[in-house]
Amino acid sequence: MSMIVFDGVSKFHGNRAAVEDLSFTVPEGEICALVGPSGSGKSTTLRLVNRLIEPDSGRITLGRTDIASLEPVALRRRIGYVIQSIGLFPHWTVARNVATVPVLLGWPRDRIRARVEELLDLVGLDPAEFGGRHPHELSGGQQQRVGVARALAADPEVLLMDEPFGALDPVTRDEIQTELQRIQTATGKTIVIVTHDVDEAIRLADRIAILRDGRLVQIDRPAALLARPADDFVREFVGGPLAGLRMLRTRTVAERIEAGGDVAGGPVLHPDMPLDLALGAMVAARADRLAVADASGRKLGVVTLGGLVAR
């Protein structure tokens, strides 16, 4: 059981609240994104979960256990933590870095070796090629992948990620987001991720929590947040002029397929494609409809410009 529940949690610095009266739930196996302006309390919220910060009031439970009743070290063994600055040990190989926690836990060598290979594969790095390198022999994106592999090494129930992809270029960021989605599908971890990037939150999260001045303003599924923002702040923050495109991002081509005949030219869309990309493809092809086919090339129908705005 790895559901996380915040119940009336506050943390003060002097008489200023870093977070105040936070109550929300991250269901087991879901990704929750914490977003909000700088200083709104996102990192504090995350670090309360692994007790790098202790609350002044309120309670956080993991599964059914009040985390205040656990030894911090025992708690952190159940939680992987990934931060932007990565924090790989520079003099250790990639394999040794990934093995950090299993070594601390005294796993047998064979089990550690097998686990390191499995994890490097999982994050898309060939163990034979990368296992023996040192961190400075990797690109930023590769280092970030090693950071994720290390956090997952002892199979923690929960993964906490603080701006993990903030320093990456858009292409690498896109790749590693795809990788994280794959890992989440494969492992079913409960993940809390802090991000400045609303598009990243919409792409990755089952639920987005919007923080402002240490308070939770709204928590909801991305599509619901865009369609029914609680107030003008949320409306501006998650959508603004991009709300329409971001709504399309939360839906896929599969949801808008219509029966249709032959389409002259243009790319063929895949049913898993987000609708904002489908719209982009239509604009680029100067077409008001494009064909949809599955991976084996079987025609499924069409998506039309009118169909995108219909519902």
Ligand SMILES: Nc1ncnc2c1ncn2[C@@H]1O[C@H](COP(=O)(O)OP(=O)(O)OP(=O)(O)O)[C@@H](O)[C@H]1O
């Ligand atoms: N050790 C500290 N002493 C005093 N104030 C602090 C301390 N740590 C955090 N704060 C304050 O608490 C508030 C929340 O900080 P936090 O780091 O959680 O925000 P954040 O949303 O993660 O910000 P950013 O996006 O800029 O990283 C801020 O106003 C910050 O200045």
